[in-house]
Amino acid sequence: MSFLPLADVEVNAETQPFWDALKNNALLLPRCNSCTSVVWYPRAHCPVCFSTKLQWEEMSGRGTIYSYSIVTKGNGRWKDSGPYVVAYVELAEGPRILTNIVGVAPSDVYINMPVQAVFDSGDDDRVLLRYRPATTG
Amino acid sequence: MSIRGKAFIAGAYEHPLRTIPNKTVQQVHAEVAAGALADAGLSFSDVDAFFCAGDAPGFGALSMAEYLGLQLTHIDNTETGGSSYLLHVQHAAEAIAAGHCHVALITLAGLPRSSGAGIGGAGRFGSAPEVSFENFFGLSIVAGYAMAARRHMYEFGTTSAQLAEIKVAAASHAQHNPHAFLQNTVSIEEVLQSKMVADPLHMLDCCVVTDGGGALVVVSPEVARKLTRQSVPVLGTGFAVKHVNNGRIDLTHTGAVVSGPRAFAEAGLTPSDIRYASIYDSFTITVLTTLEDLGFCEKGKGGEFVSEGALQAPFGKLPFNTDGGGLCNNHPSNRGGITKVIEAVRQLRNEAHPAVQVPNCQFALAHGTGGNLATRMGSATLILGQEV
Numbered sequence: 001m002s003f004l005p006l007a008d009v010e011v012n013a014e015t016q017p018f019w020d021a022l023k024n025n026a027l028l029l030p031r032c033n034s035c036t037s038v039v040w041y042p043r044a045h046c047p048v049c050f051s052t053k054l055q056w057e058e059m060s061g062r063g064t065i066y067s068y069s070i071v072t073k074g075n076g077r078w079k080d081s082g083p084y085v086v087a088y089v090e091l092a093e094g095p096r097i098l099t100n101i102v103g104v105a106p107s108d109v110y111i112n113m114p115v116q117a118v119f120d121s122g123d124d125d126r127v128l129l130r131y132r133p134a135t136t137g
Numbered sequence: 138m139s140i141r142g143k144a145f146i147a148g149a150y151e152h153p154l155r156t157i158p159n160k161t162v163q164q165v166h167a168e169v170a171a172g173a174l175a176d177a178g179l180s181f182s183d184v185d186a187f188f189c190a191g192d193a194p195g196f197g198a199l200s201m202a203e204y205l206g207l208q209l210t211h212i213d214n215t216e217t218g219g220s221s222y223l224l225h226v227q228h229a230a231e232a233i234a235a236g237h238c239h240v241a242l243i244t245l246a247g248l249p250r251s252s253g254a255g256i257g258g259a260g261r262f263g264s265a266p267e268v269s270f271e272n273f274f275g276l277s278i279v280a281g282y283a284m285a286a287r288r289h290m291y292e293f294g295t296t297s298a299q300l301a302e303i304k305v306a307a308a309s310h311a312q313h314n315p316h317a318f319l320q321n322t323v324s325i326e327e328v329l330q331s332k333m334v335a336d337p338l339h340m341l342d343c344c345v346v347t348d349g350g351g352a353l354v355v356v357s358p359e360v361a362r363k364l365t366r367q368s369v370p371v372l373g374t375g376f377a378v379k380h381v382n383n384g385r386i387d388l389t390h391t392g393a394v395v396s397g398p399r400a401f402a403e404a405g406l407t408p409s410d411i412r413y414a415s416i417y418d419s420f421t422i423t424v425l426t427t428l429e430d431l432g433f434c435e436k437g438k439g440g441e442f443v444s445e446g447a448l449q450a451p452f453g454k455l456p457f458n459t460d461g462g463g464l465c466n467n468h469p470s471n472r473g474g475i476t477k478v479i480e481a482v483r484q485l486r487n488e489a490h491p492a493v494q495v496p497n498c499q500f501a502l503a504h505g506t507g508g509n510l511a512t513r514m515g516s517a518t519l520i521l522g523q524e525v
Contacts, residue, residue, distance in 0.1 A: 067291070069279075088284060
């Protein structure tokens with residue numbers, strides 16, 4: 001686990017499989033059967049072609065950093081977490097998603113850095129999808 | 138149908154204070170409403186349409202209509218964050234053109250400074266479908282704009298010193314505004330040496346947090362003709378929603394790429410016609426990207442464009458935010474939209490501070506960016522003139 005705060009996310013009927021999969025160290029996203037788009041964030045409707053024929057599919061967990069910021073001082077529960085990295089990671093499958101980069105000094109992070117998924121959990125049920133630098137090979 | 142000449146801004150008022158203790162939010166709405174109506178030469182009993190956004194307490198315009206004692210035939214609660222009030226001008230003009238109302242009152246007010254609420258948006262996002270996928274990563278508002286700045290730097294070579302030029306220009310204007318929250322001039326070096334909040338944005342790349350508010354009165358041509366005060370015609374309007382787009386977001390542009398051309402087309406004008414621009418300035422990067430998107434320069438060339446005092450009134454290439462903008466003057470309720478329109482009206486009436494009044498200011502543009510550059514936004518562009 002990282003040392004960044006976890007959260008009580010809002011799980012609903014549309015997103016339950018996503019959150020359940022994270023607990024099993026897997027990243028599942030809906031793929032549209034009609035236009036083949038990977039859908040982000042998870043929902044019961046394809047926002048590209050408006051089909052409701054979606055299927056959950058496991059993603060590779062790989063991606064690259066599209067952009068990031070090193071936050072010196074956060075707000076609320078993140079008040080004492082800085083410096084930490086907020087980033088958009090572009091998944092190998094297409095979507096750019098908001099996350100944190102962990103397991104690396106913030107000053108070593110760069111745009112296009114290859115990263116891989118971290119299923120960041122504490123000693124309770126909570127888990128968030130974060131990213132760390134990809135191991136080579 | 139074009140909206141050109143169908144409606145006029147007859148009244149504009151900005152609350153003079155930046156810290157307002159011991160008042161309620163609705164009370165400040167009422168104060169700015171009274172100010173704008175007095176500026177127009179109208180009264181509360183003339184108002185038949187009321188517009189407010191997420192900063193208004195309670196059940197939107199219904200609660201406020203009752204609080205203010207208005208008798209209305211038209212209301213609008215459109216909420217797009219800081220751009221709401223520019224969009225309200227568009228909606229008011231449309232409603233007037235359709236004959237639904239004749240005197241539309243638009244208000245904004247908030248007390249984030251004296252209430253201790255600090256930075257943060259008004260409005261209700263708790264159950265939004267995106268919340269669990271965005272809000273748990275320590276994404277401060279500054280960090281979102283910082284990511285947009287970082288990507289702009291990566292793609293186009295934009296520098297922190299170029300972003301600082303925007304703050305320097307705003308501060309050079311704010312020194313002449315006795316109501317501005319920050320009235321000191323700053324240098325590029327001072328911006329770069331200010332505290333890093335969310336890399337690459339420094340404290341002085343960020344707007345101020347202020348109490349306050351503002352109001353506008355938009356009227357029909359028939360009402361405008363009866364008033365002695367100079368009214369400012371609405372010449373062109375444009376609006377666009379830009380969102381994350383199924384995770385395929387591009388952080389280097391805003392919704393202004395759509396709203397800008399629409400507004401120019403409706404006005405029958407081009408960027409080179411604009412003598413003064415109020416550009417939403419939640420952060421320096423907001424201004425730089427918006428200037429590119431509105432067509433004042435090529436995409437990616439914003440850094441060059443803002444250099445060497447281009448934004449400084451009265452003689453820069455494109456004088457902007459001559460009140461000091463959100464960066465120095467006022468960002469009431471964490472929303473700078475209404476003040477953008479108010480300063481554009483001052484310029485067109487030749488009532489800006491003499492040190493920053495743009496000579497022969499025939500056409501002005503006001504642009505609002507509500508939401509977040511890093512996720513979803515409502516972009517609203519208004520083009521206003523001295524006459525139709």
